[in-house]
Amino acid sequence: MTRLRAAWRVASIPVYSILLALLVAAVVIIVSSTFTATGFDPLLPLAAYLRLLIGAFGSPSGISNTLVAAAPLMFGGLAVGLGLKAGLFNIGVAGQFLVGAFASAVVGASLAGAPMLVGMPLAVLAGALAGAAYGFIPGFLKARTGAHEVVTTIMLNNAATLLLTWAVNDLVRAPGFTFPRTAAVGESALPVLIGRNLHLGVVLAVVAIFVVRWVLDRTTLGFEIRTVGLNPEAARYAGMRPVFITALTMTLSGLLAGLAGSIQMLGVIGFYAPGITASVGFDSIAVALLGRSDPIGILFAALLFGAFRAGAPLMQIETSVPIEVIDIIQALVILFLAADLIVRRLFRVRAAKPEIAELQTVTKTWGGTTPSTTPGGGD
Amino acid sequence: MKDGPTAGSARPVLEMRGITKRFPTGTLANDGIDLDVRRGEIHALLGENGAGKTTLMNILYGLLVPDAGEIRIDGAVATIHDPADAIARGIGMVHQHFMLVPVLTVAENVILGQEITRAAQILDLAEAGRRIRALGARLGFDIDPGARVSGLSVGQQQRVEIAKAVYRDVRILVLDEPTAVLTPQETREIFGVLRALRQDGASIVFISHKLDEVLEIADRITVIRRGRVVGSRRPGETSEQELADLMVGRSVSLRVDRGTSHAGAPALEIVGLRANDDRRHETVRGVDVTVRAGEIVGIAGVAGNGQDELIECLVGLRRPTAGAVRLAGRDVTRASVDRRRDVGFAFVPADRHRYGLVLPYTVRDNLVLTRYAERPYVGGLGTFIRQDAAIDEAARRLIAEFDIRTPSERDPVSTLSGGNQQKVIVAREFRQDLKVMVLDQPTRGLDVGSIEFIHRQVIARRDAGVGVLLVSAELDEVLELSDRVLVMHRGRIVGEFAASEAQRDRIGLLMAKGAAA
Known part of the structure; x- marks a missing residue:
């Protein structure tokens, strides 16, 4: 009972934010309905949300779609959330996702004919390592020079997109296609476990949730990451090395983001082509914030966003409410999370914490004042 | 009266x-x-x-x-x-933590919210300055309305706060x-x-x-x-x-009985130490101090005379530019924080919220904060997995031993009073196998009961043979606890005294001026 209450204290603001976002999005749907063929329809939001629900959970294939859409968001959400725990705002998940997807595609394709038990693990590993390497760069730069991770990761996102476009065009382009792409991953694909598309990556993502949770809660590394995030000065006095932890956390964050790309590549897409969507990168930030950086929270947040993605097509087909409404809802969720005073006033929430710590990190890192991680700190 | x-x-x-x-x-x-x-x-x-x-x-x-x-x-x-x-x-209030805008001038801070304007909403800072100067004259302090608050000393900032209140006809x-x-x-x-x-x-x-x-x-x-x-x-x-x-x-006893010290072999030796601050100004300019086992050496000095950098060199958070630090005979000048702790070094920081504690953490996590990677708090896979049972047990023992008032070891340390928070640090640092302790204003902001408790603990450790270096801007505390008093001024030790009230004025003068007049 007390545990339930404690959980609610943490979850109340996110839950209310979702409700408010749905409410405001409903207004948007009603207003926009007047400009469409259907005409003014005050009940349209209800119909749309119902289809959204049915699309996401109303059938085995719907549930399967939800889980498949949620899996990369779990990895991506963990990537952002882990960074936030260490006081780092990794908005480079998009780039790390692409690098991971590309590495998995290339290794997977080169082992396309090898037995699945050889090719698939190696392809996943390649994606993870590539993401880790790409996360290490901003981590190293921050540790060594104090270069801000927000700035470097944004730029590295662009660098990844362009470099990979070049690589697909000039290095690993598969012959026989009219557009630049890599060869199919073939046997290296993640096996489908249930139904049409529920692949092994979903299981990996859920396992990752619990592994990250265990590392954070139960290990010295997790203790170091959390301490550095909460009070880097005290961490130094305790004999930890914030500079090292910073670089390591960015690397691990990149690894998780790389895995997001990897399972999307090996479980869903199957080949790399320039322009594959990296929206997972930015949705991951939303997932981490909504999940309050807590792995279990991230699990639920990823499922919610996955459900939105999975249910949206049915909503669009049956009620002509465009899929883009999902983006509006997601944006509103984050808006209300950030402006939690609105939520508190409306719902009279008396949560113990005066503010959402993760958002503090986001705003603080943006302002660029993290004294401990400037160069010369530690030894 | x-x-x-x-x-x-x-x-x-x-x-x-x-x-x-x-x-x-x-x-x-x-x-x-x-x-x-x-x-x-x-x-x-x-x-x-x-x-x-x-x-x-x-x-x-x-x-x-x-x-x-x-x-x-x-x-x-x-x-x-x-x-x-x-x-x-x-009604006016001057808070413990000042509510000033550092980048604004004194005048701008004082009039904030009550701006005097000429026509067209243009600030009349000259008029404000005149009024503030007059106010300062009336109350007997110098105040430069044009000075930037960030450049003022703490005492000056406080006068600005008072001026702010008085300006509003408090x-x-x-x-x-x-x-x-x-x-x-x-x-x-x-x-x-x-x-x-x-x-x-x-x-x-x-x-x-x-x-x-x-x-x-x-x-x-x-x-x-x-x-x-x-x-x-x-x-x-x-x-x-x-x-x-x-x-x-x-x-309560206001004065702890220090008893006599029995100084033994050198426990902490600081030799010709020099260090720079973050802006690369040399703030420690050749310090030699020896603290023997079983004695308390106090360093008195006005804040900002190099004490912070000296302490950081001792703790292992700052590299000295010259000189050496020895702990129990071992050179630790370049050793990590961890290594120094292993040799038997403990440190109580002045700013407990900034350095000593992780406020959102539980009491138990704070009680092992500086020993988190030691057995028995870790085990399995080398030293990777934290052992909750061992941590809980140690936390409960320390809570009892040091009489830390907390509902349980799993409450956040931020919910404790200042005195109990300090006890958490003391309980963590005052371990059994110590050789040297550095205390940086260990009772700042604490009440009488807590001060008494901590002073007793310090003296007990001294009597057990620990060498104690006490750094404090509070002369009272230095005089009360120390067996020997050193005065630090502009990065140097400028005087040494056997602690006694008789020397108080001379010490105070040295703290302020650096040389006896």
């Missing part, structure tokens, strides 16, 4: 009757408190940390709403909903522990300002837990313990001892 008129009229300017405030957590912070403050009176509110002084004043200033009780100003019932109400009624000025951050000289100066204000007819509520100051400045003293008024005294009728006993609720 020391000086000045003692209350022109007997009718209170401010009456607080039966103020009761219970926090949602269940704490009864104020339990039917009565307080009256007369015109032209300095009224001290004395009590330990967590006694409810600040709560009471926050209620007066409109920051909290009381559950019961009423506030009368000039005899009329006043409801104060927010600070704007309080300001409109002539009649009742509340000061929350105003001397906690000041040097003795600055304290004396601020007392002069307060007396001038009293002369002007203002009423001052002075929150403190420092007995000597209260006796010096106050016309009346109200003592609060656990949310209740336990006594009201005039300075002439009472003593430090009586006030301390009232505050704590039992008989």
Whole structure:
């Protein structure tokens, strides 16, 4: 009972934010309905949300779609959330996702004919390592020079997109296609476990949730990451090395983001082509914030966003409410999370914490004042 | 009575009757408190940390709403909903942590919210400056309206805060522990300002837990313990001892008996140490200090004379540019924080919130913060997995041993009082196999009971053969605890004394000037 209450204290603001976002999005749907063929329809939001629900959970294939859409968001959400725990705002998940997807595609394709038990693990590993390497760069730069991770990761996102476009065009382009792409991953694909598309990556993502949770809660590394995030000065006095932890956390964050790309590549897409969507990168930030950086929270947040993605097509087909409404809802969720005073006033929430710590990190890192991680700190 | 008129009229300017405030957590912070403050009176509110002084004043200033009780100003019932109400009624408050905008000038800070404008909404800073200067002259302090606040000393900033309140025609000025951050000289100066204000007819509520100051400045003293008024005294009728006993609720000893020290082999040797601060100015300029096992060496000095950098070199957080540090005979000049701890080094930082604790963490995690990677707190896969059972057990033992008041070891340390937070650090650092301890203002901001406890612990460790280096800007503490006193000035040790009250003035002078006049 007390545990339930404690959980609610943490979850109340996110839950209310979702409700408010749905409410405001409903207004948007009603207003926009007047400009469409259907005409003014005050009940349209209800119909749309119902289809959204049915699309996401109303059938085995719907549930399967939800889980498949949620899996990369779990990895991506963990990537952002882990960074936030260490006081780092990794908005480079998009780039790390692409690098991971590309590495998995290339290794997977080169082992396309090898037995699945050889090719698939190696392809996943390649994606993870590539993401880790790409996360290490901003981590190293921050540790060594104090270069801000927000700035470097944004730029590295662009660098990844362009470099990979070049690589697909000039290095690993598969012959026989009219557009630049890599060869199919073939046997290296993640096996489908249930139904049409529920692949092994979903299981990996859920396992990752619990592994990250265990590392954070139960290990010295997790203790170091959390301490550095909460009070880097005290961490130094305790004999930890914030500079090292910073670089390591960015690397691990990149690894998780790389895995997001990897399972999307090996479980869903199957080949790399320039322009594959990296929206997972930015949705991951939303997932981490909504999940309050807590792995279990991230699990639920990823499922919610996955459900939105999975249910949206049915909503669009049956009620002509465009899929883009999902983006509006997601944006509103984050808006209300950030402006939690609105939520508190409306719902009279008396949560113990005066503010959402993760958002503090986001705003603080943006302002660029993290004294401990400037160069010369530690030894 | 020391000086000045003692209350022109007997009718209170401010009456607080039966103020009761219970926090949602269940704490009864104020339990039917009565307080009256007369015109032209300095009224001290004395009590330990967590006694409810600040709560009471926050209620007066409109920051909290009381559950019961009423506030009368000039005899009329006043409801104060927010600070704007309080300001409109002539109540001003100087918080412990200043509310100034560092990048603005003194004048800009003072007039903030009450800007004087000429036509077309143009700020008239010249006029504001003139008024502020006149105000400074009246209260007897120099104030440069054009100076940027970020460049001012703590004492000067506090005067700006007071000027801000007086500028708004304050009649009742509340000061929350105003001397906690000041040097003795600055304290004396601020007392002069307060007396001038009293002369002007203002009423001052002075929150403190420092007995000597209260006796010096106050016309009346109200003592609060656990949310209740336990006594009201005039300075002439009472003593430090009586006030301390009232505050704590039992008989406390204000002076710990240091006994005699039995100094042994050198435990900490600092040889020719030089170090730069973050801006690469040399702030430690050749320091030689030897602390022997079983003695307490105090370093007195005004803050900012290189003590911080010296300490960081000792702890292992800063690389000296020259010189050496030896712990129990071993050279640790370039050793990591960890390695020094392994040799038997402990450190109590001055700023416990910044360096000593991770506030959102539980008491138990803070109790092992500097030993988190040691057995038995870790195990399995080398030293990778934290052993919750061992941590819990150690935490419960330390909580009992050091009498840390906390509902359980799993409550956040931020919910503890300052004294108990400091006990958490002391419990963690004062381990059995110590050789050297460096204490940086170990009792700053603590109440009498906690100070007594910590001083006893320090002396017990000394008697067990630990070499103790005490760094403090509070001369009283240095004199009380140290077997030897060194004075640090501009990065150098400029004097050494056998600790005794007789040397107090000479030490004070050396602290200020660096050389005996």
